[in-house]
Amino acid sequence: MTGAIPPCQVAVVLASPADPVASAQLLATARRLATVAGTGVFALVTGGEGAPHPDATGADAIVRFATACDVTDPESLLHAAHEVVLRARPRVLLFAHDAAGREVAPRLAARLGAPVITDCVDAHIDAAGTLTAIRPCFSAKALSDWSVPAPHLAIVTLRRDASPGEAASAASPPPDGGLVLPSAPAPRLRVIERHAPPPGELQLEAAEIVVAAGRGVGSRQDFQTAIANGLAKDLGAAFGGSRGAVDLGIVPQELQIGLTGRVVSPRVYIAVGLSGAPQHMAGCSGARTIIAVNTDPRAPIFGYAHLGVVGDYRAVLPSLASELRRLAPAR
């Protein structure tokens, strides 16, 4: 049964409702692709019949489930995306490169035998209809272009900060495209417990200033004193860490920044006691200014940083924080 959605459109699997900015960026990229290709954009929403879908603003139409889909279960999302492809035959299917997208996109590609390009920072379509997506590789030390000629479906996941300038233009939520997907089968994995720390901490991706701790910070306690309750608090900055810091329990795993952690692009990134391994830099190379504090003048981080202080952070940070307080007492 096919609904009212014409084929060859650009389909968007919206990001988690907790991250509307990511969804907006997906829709903006989708719109750009669709305009070149002369088609439209529709979005898959996960709420059931009648649920509001503010995140889909900017799409021409939506498709939805008969009953709400569990967005935390990648298998349900996979099922939904698969149904969308079978029934609506989009040309491009966009996911956010978040935990769900990382898993679902390649699985869907395998299920369909379709090409997949993940973690892209940009995508475009040329006059001949060839889609080209650009993704960093080799720990962000290189960029690669991947293309899929028309009329093949291309599955693409987009990095969150891929097109920070773009924003949706349409104002009102899009109409229902009339395609209602059957509910997902029962998940094969059974979640017994969920652990998530209270969200109180500033969202890393949205922060203007990020202070990142490395193994050199030494201990959770030192981190709390010098960074969490020190510099980061004074600056109103979010904080995260390298894998070295996560390994030592200095920061929790979910705040790891890098290739296998989160990707941030703040205005100012302050790297404290971290060496600047390529896999870490892959997560912060979008920062406008990088400031490094490290005891070792040969640490690779000084090769990426715009400003550097050679020295023990235990001495540098307190004097930095108190001088900043003196210079800008309003904070």
Place this chain on the structure above:
Amino acid sequence: MHIVVCVCQVPDPQAPAGSFYVDEAAMEPRWSPAAQPLLSTFDLHAVEAAACLKEAHGATVTALTVAGPEAEPGLRRALAAGCDQAVRVAPPAGAGHDRLAIAHSLAAAIRTLPPADLVLCGRIAAGWDMGHVPAMLAEVLGFPYASPVTAIEARDDGASVELRRLTVDGYEVVHADLPLVAAVSNEINEPRYPTMRSVLDAQRATITVADGAVAADATAARLTALRPRDLSAECELIDGETAEDRGMALAAVMHERGFV
């Protein structure tokens, strides 16, 4: 229980960033001096996870790779670290960057082995940084999939496992019936060093070379360009007699340039 660990070799991910360059005409990465090929970091964790399950519950562990003979040192490392046997499948002709062809080839090889209860992979291999193979393999085999896994415990029934997988903001404890494909993350364990004896034994072991490679699919996304990205910056070092002085000087610069 039969555990299959899918492994691959990557150029040393800790090779200094400055040694990396791109051959744009060939669309190939290069390192000078050459980066040593090593068993992918997360695969080492997968091997260790298999070895722990074997110690706790008894299991046979097979290390499997789809690669040329240059990948045999990696397989021997897996043998030294606790795998019982190693199988290498020659890569499908013309596979290029087609990860789905790799997944199909792995699946074909797995089907020729005694039935696999658990297939372990590393969550991502440093390099092209795709991480597609484990998820694709699960689909091709029709197994459920969990990733990134940071703990795994076999249940007494021998037919299911309890595992932890990372979520955006924490983790979940998940119950899964076997068979299953799990892609592990580094938090799962601290890989032990193989002993010299196990290293020697692994050097003397025979690696099974199987065919089973499944031809690549022409519709895979095609690499059309690879170019270097220079992330390096000219670092302005803050001067000052003591570390405290340098901290104060940094504050002044940050203030002056409107960073705060």
Place this chain on the structure above:
Amino acid sequence: MTIDFSLSPEQEAIRSLAHEFADKEIKPRAAELDRISDPAAIFPWDIYEKGNRLGFNKTLIPTKYGGLGLGEVETCLVVEELSWADGGIGSTYFVHAMQLLTLGESGTEEQKAKWFTACANDPEERFFMSLPWTEHGVAGNLSPRDFAAGRMDNGPILPHEWAMHRTVPPAEQREMTTVAIEDGDDWLISGTKRFITSAGRSKLLLTSARKGAESTDGAGFGLFLIPADAPGVSYGHIEDKMGQRLMQNAEVIFDNCRVPKSDEFTNYRTAPRVRGGDVEVAAVFNGIARRAYEEALAYSRIRYKGGARIVFHQAMQMALCDMAIKVLTSRMLMLRAAWENDQERGFNAYNNMAKIYSSDVAVDVTSKAMQVFGGYGYMRDFPMEKLYRDARLGPIYHATNEMMMVGQLIPWLAAMDTIY
């Protein structure tokens, strides 16, 4: 076509395991341990236990006793990698390896079965051997006088054989103050040894002592295997060293220590002797020199001075070339000597050459590397000054380079018309 400079896959796998261990377990901690001021508080048992569990102290033990049955080439590869991260740790393993070689060569079947097995199966993984040999008046090598005399106590001196061994020459035996007095089926040993590597940490001592209270040229010198915790053994002053601080050196004091006659080493030719272990010493200094070269090269690539990174200044390039040549030739000499030993092609003095050359090279290369670092090289925040301190031991211990030339290398060279 037999010449082949490549390592076998086994050797390469062993080398890379040792390197990985050195890089991850030793390198990050070496500087901090080196800085501990109390020499009694440094010895990092946890690192040593971990290394022994992997087999680093068992390379030379034959498989029939539970060891790895490897040769000196493999042992050198391990010691070089460990020393790349810390020379002191490398030295602990070299001294131990030297005693395993001696036990293998001169031990009786019972002695080998007992002690090789104890080392291979030590549940604590703390089995190291020490060689309490040096005293104030005795360090121990043949002197030209002994060669002039043409013979040791039990037979003719063959220079190439003595090039591989250490003994106490008759002239020096008079100076030896550690004595063994016969008492029924036992020896009673008393005396003090100095500078002994691993003393107070090792489990087995291979001790030299003059037999009988009176000096009797040659006839009365013996070697004894003594458990480190035997009654009558105690440990004195722990040396506070300039470098190589992660090994421990201390006085060993014997006070009427009772040793059964079955624990004396009797299975030797011409005179009681220990194997040189010179290539294992060379491995220590090749590791240190290579590390210094790597550090200097890396620093020269990032240090910007005089309008360019210093690696582009010709003076620095020449220094780096010189270092590279020395590091490589020194390792080749070591491997040649170790290979000769493993092939059992006869005793040779390539061993002495390797020890002498590698230790001089390490002093030279660490000094040049420090120069590349400029002022930073002299500071304790940087690895150079430690490498330099660690290297400086080379020409001094084991036998000073001068003593080794005079007592071992020169007689060997004198007996030959050329060298190949």
